[in-house]
Amino acid sequence: MKIKIQTLVRLQNAEIDIHRVEKALAVAPKRFDELTVERQRLADAVQAAEAHLAELNKRYRELEGEARQQQDRAAKRGARLHEVKTNKEYQATLKEIDDIKAIVSGVEDEMLTLLDTIEAAKRNLETKKQDVADRSQVLADEAAAVEQAMAEDRKRLEALRQEREEIAGRVDPELMPIYLKARVQQPDQRAVAGVVNGVCQGCHMNIPPQLYNELQRQDDLKICPLCQRIIYWQNET
């Protein structure tokens, strides 16, 4: 019976390993997706900063054009000053030139303010580009590590499944259905549990002393009366 139970424990260990690797393989693609999303987010931020800067530069060129246009207007009015016939007309033209100069001054103020905004936008763009430079290698390295771990896990899973089949082939045919039935009943899928100092390691409860005595003889199959797991006497060593 001891050997039979040992085979069951090995089967259970293989199944637990399989479950663990399967879980890791299920989680890994999610991490891979997260890394892709972060890389995309960083690239989008650079693009948005570039678009914002381009928009500001466009506005600056518009203002430049407007200032030039107004200055031309003022120059034309100025050229006309010596052609005017009356003092009234002269004063009116001077007033017109002053008004245009006021407009030019307003436009130039806006251009100055805009230059500060453009400088800030340039710094923001540099920061976003630096973020990409800082993170892209880290993200690429992690993505590669995730891929490598997945490849290793797939290999390991294949080996474990093969190992499980080999062990399953050595399990006593009468024990297998009992094992499978006990496994289905356990939320953690652990159908076999050792008993240490009278305590079932499956449910952590004391089994009856009589049962514990019988268990140590290891001559037939015992079930924990509390959790229904197949139990065996597990020496501390």
Ligand SMILES: [Zn+2]
């Ligand atoms: Zn138990």
